[in-house]
Amino acid sequence: MADTVYCYCCRTHHPRELMRLFRTRHGLRWRCLRTIDAARRPSGERDEFGRQMTAQNREQSRRLADLGHLRHLYPLEAGESR
Numbered sequence: 001m002a003d004t005v006y007c008y009c010c011r012t013h014h015p016r017e018l019m020r021l022f023r024t025r026h027g028l029r030w031r032c033l034r035t036i037d038a039a040r041r042p043s044g045e046r047d048e049f050g051r052q053m054t055a056q057n058r059e060q061s062r063r064l065a066d067l068g069h070l071r072h073l074y075p076l077e078a079g080e081s082r
């Protein structure tokens with residue numbers, strides 16, 4: 001197993017060409033490119049996703065507020081007939 005390096009992130013061995021030295025607070029550790037990429041990329045995508053969700057939620061609560069506003073105009077359709 002001469003060309004594999006232990007990946008502290010996956011806790012397994014990967015081929016050396018997929019590994020990079022990565023600085024952690026415990027010092028330098030070997031880590032594979034896949035987990036380095038995964039750690040780097042999604043944070044931006046997650047932020048973007050979060051922004052979209054927030055906009056959707058705002059739109060939805062605005063629509064619900066509109067429905068609530070209409071409710072007193074049509075109380076029977078709003079299920080208040082019992």
Ligand SMILES: [Zn+2]
Pocket residue numbers: 007009010011014031032035
């Ligand atoms: Zn790995």
